[in-house]
Amino acid sequence: MKKLIIASTSTVHGGSYLDYILPELDQFLSEVNEVLFVPYARPGGITHDDYTTIAQNGFEKINKKITGIHTFSDPVKAVKNAQAIFTGGGNTFLLVKMLYKNNLMEVIRESVLNGTPYFGTSAGSNITGLTMQTTNDMPIVYPPSFKTLSLVPFNINPHYLDPIKGSTHMGETRETRIKEFHNINTQPVVGIREGSWLNVEGDRITLKGELSARIFEQNKAPYEVASGAEIDFY
């Protein structure tokens, strides 16, 4: 049975890395000692090693060992052997390009479908959807495709941001951007606010955390789903 935690962010304002979600992770990874970390998204351009150290510092509070996938000569084999997988945030275009380059998209998908627990934050959450096309990131590299893991039957918008009241900025709001997406694409989009996450157990998808999520379906007005509720488009 597939098991995922799909989190909006690694860090909430005023908190330290992963702090807000460690109790959930402790339970989610209760049978896991070692987690395979995918650092490819490189937030702010930091190195794979430095990013892995950050992840290790977060996970050592719940006594898990973190190993960066970049340290394996055969990353496909590393995924197949992993007890659990964590993909961190950063730039989604870079992450997706690296996953395709290393032939990892399909093998991660198969591992998770076969029961390997998967935890993602931000870009690492975005790729659990059907495509990466509702990312907020800049297209700093050209990936061979926008198709992603399709482990949930919709797209993710992490760091979902409500329109800022009184803003004088004329750039598109997040909601306008997703409306533009739905002018061309049919799949639903789940906007997850910072501090909330989706818990996936097989086909059961539950919103958890502090805040409601905002759901966008083509040709419908956007609507809210409360924390604790199921997300169900079947």
Place this chain on the structure above:
Amino acid sequence: MKKLIIASTSTVHGGSYLDYILPELDQFLSEVNEVLFVPYARPGGITHDDYTTIAQNGFEKINKKITGIHTFSDPVKAVKNAQAIFTGGGNTFLLVKMLYKNNLMEVIRESVLNGTPYFGTSAGSNITGLTMQTTNDMPIVYPPSFKTLSLVPFNINPHYLDPIKGSTHMGETRETRIKEFHNINTQPVVGIREGSWLNVEGDRITLKGELSARIFEQNKAPYEVASGAEIDFY
């Protein structure tokens, strides 16, 4: 000699469409009666016809006729015959995909290099750079390439936004996104704030409008260029 106006936005807060830049456009297009409008970026998903009406309403204040490129059976010929070209804002991925689909990228570039005046706002400005990789837009469609018109020797970031003081949002700031871009790409990026624009006359590029621009070069601290100054990386 190439002549371009590369504007951050079509509309400044509290103003109406193009109002702030009409005096500049009136001068820029003094020898032009009719402007070919490229509505492909479809802001908010509006139709090509509706978008062309908006452009017409803006330009009729300076007595220019606007014709949408989508109304021509041969858009390549329409570009070759155009007195001037205006590409409006919206979604850059959609705009670039449509330009490639209709074989327009190279012909617009050649026309502008041969002296056809070009005016762009937002997405229409982004594509005047070397690549579209510093757009702020969502990747709602997959274009065949990120390469764009290369009419200036750098990339554009329109609607440049300074970090918001006191923000509790943990998504990347614009500056962080551009830093991630420069971890992988070498070309300079010019962040143009809303209300400012670049005036290009041959190789001479001048910042105009209310606000300074923010310049990002690889392996340098970002810096400001004042309105009235030249932008020069040669």
